[in-house]
Amino acid sequence: MFDSVSLLALGLIFVAAAVVVWRAGITLSNTTDALDKHFGLGDALGGIIVLAIVTNLPEIAITVSAAMSNKVELAVGNILGGIALQTLVLVLLDAVGVGKQDTLTAKQSSLTPVLEGSLVIAMLTLVVMGHQLPGDLVFARLTPDSVLLVGTWVVGVWLIGRAHKGLPWQINSPVQAAQKEPTGANKRSIGQTLWLFGLAALATLAGGVMLEESGDAMAKQLGMDGVLFGATVLAAATSLPEVSTGLASIRNKNYTLAVSDIFGGNAFLPVLLVLATVVSGKPVLPTAQKSDMYLTGLGILVTIPYIFGALFRPKRQIARMGLDSFVVLLIYLFGAIGLFVIARK
Numbered sequence: 001m002f003d004s005v006s007l008l009a010l011g012l013i014f015v016a017a018a019v020v021v022w023r024a025g026i027t028l029s030n031t032t033d034a035l036d037k038h039f040g041l042g043d044a045l046g047g048i049i050v051l052a053i054v055t056n057l058p059e060i061a062i063t064v065s066a067a068m069s070n071k072v073e074l075a076v077g078n079i080l081g082g083i084a085l086q087t088l089v090l091v092l093l094d095a096v097g098v099g100k101q102d103t104l105t106a107k108q109s110s111l112t113p114v115l116e117g118s119l120v121i122a123m124l125t126l127v128v129m130g131h132q133l134p135g136d137l138v139f140a141r142l143t144p145d146s147v148l149l150v151g152t153w154v155v156g157v158w159l160i161g162r163a164h165k166g167l168p169w170q171i172n173s174p175v176q177a178a179q180k181e182p183t184g185a186n187k188r189s190i191g192q193t194l195w196l197f198g199l200a201a202l203a204t205l206a207g208g209v210m211l212e213e214s215g216d217a218m219a220k221q222l223g224m225d226g227v228l229f230g231a232t233v234l235a236a237a238t239s240l241p242e243v244s245t246g247l248a249s250i251r252n253k254n255y256t257l258a259v260s261d262i263f264g265g266n267a268f269l270p271v272l273l274v275l276a277t278v279v280s281g282k283p284v285l286p287t288a289q290k291s292d293m294y295l296t297g298l299g300i301l302v303t304i305p306y307i308f309g310a311l312f313r314p315k316r317q318i319a320r321m322g323l324d325s326f327v328v329l330l331i332y333l334f335g336a337i338g339l340f341v342i343a344r345k
Contacts, residue, residue: 002217010218017210018240021058024203025244028054030252031197032245034190052264054201055241056272058208062238063272065212067279074216075276076284080292082235083124083266083299088332089242090262090306094325097250097258103322105309108255112163116263117307119156123270124300126152130273130285131293143283146274153271204241211237259306266299291342298335302328 002010032054059082066075094104105113130145137143215237242262249258276284309324318326 002214005214005217007218007221010214010221013210013214014218014237017207017214018237020203021207021211021240022244024200024207025055025241026248027196027200028204028241028245030248031193031200032257034193035197052261052268054197054204055245055261056238056265056268057201057205058211058238058241059269059272060275061205061209062212063276064279065209067276070280072276072280072284072287073289076273076288076292077295078235078238079269079272080127080288080295080299082238083120083269084295084302084332084335085235086239086242086262086266086269087299087302087306087328089239089246090259091321091325091329091332092243093246093250093258094322095320097247098255100317100320103309103313103315103317103325104250104255104259105306105322105324106313106315108259108310110256111310112160112256113259113263113310114307115156115160115163116260116267117303117310119153119160119267120263120303121300122152122156123149123267124296124303127270127273127285127296128293131288133283133286135283135286138277138281138283141278141281142274143277143285145285146277149270149274153267156267208238208241211240259310263303263306266303291339294335294339294342298332298339301331301335305331 002013005013059078062078063075066072066078090104098104098107126145126148130143130149133143133145215233219233242265245261246258249255249261273284305324305327309322314323316323321329
């Protein structure tokens, strides 16, 4: 689409698409908050189903486009690299959104992120196992790992929904009560809210496609490796919806929604590998590269500190971040160094 466009023009298109995605993400957060309350989903379930899937519309578009054009390695790198990078959004929200007085995991008052983080780890473990399978185990455009990934995601979301209905260890705190205060989105009718939500979702999808197309063209002009581009620049660009929705959720004091959006999106992303397999007609995971599996392991590692954070709710800050966020930042930085070492070989 942009093969003959200059590098400067590509940069302007990329920035414009990023602004559209950012603004749409704020609207998505506000309307999702209203829809959660209207339909009784709760912040955690609304985050893992509604907001997580919608903010991953750019990844869905990229996956379909890459699979149809036989560029599956770009989709795989974007999906698996995006999981680790999207988890880093929680570090940003902790440092910038919450402020000096508290930490993100201390402010959110639910243990549901423990279940969500466990689901992320289970999905990524299946990715590693699926990579070891032979490349000829295909029936009706499905592979054993595809069935397991979809089944695990569905069961995990169902269990999280059960947890929302009430478990003995759930906490009812003043923070949760504050989250019930009406926002601007709550004052609209449900019809207006659904209309705004759909419009913002379409804007997110369109902006995500433009980010992918313009970013891919820039990477080619700069001579950047496709796999490395998908795991870094493209993954960062398609994480913009999570950044904007997360900051908007924190402004509305919906801390659990902010965390659930990230973990919910990370749990959903491996399902897109199934979509890539169905569209392309050939197994995706057995052909994944060494860097993809490395990023899968990194995604597991950066999830674990936040599971502990949801349990212990640390209040101590280091450079305006909670201890769990600081550990995640260190893990990611060292992991990124390893990724570039792998890419050079």
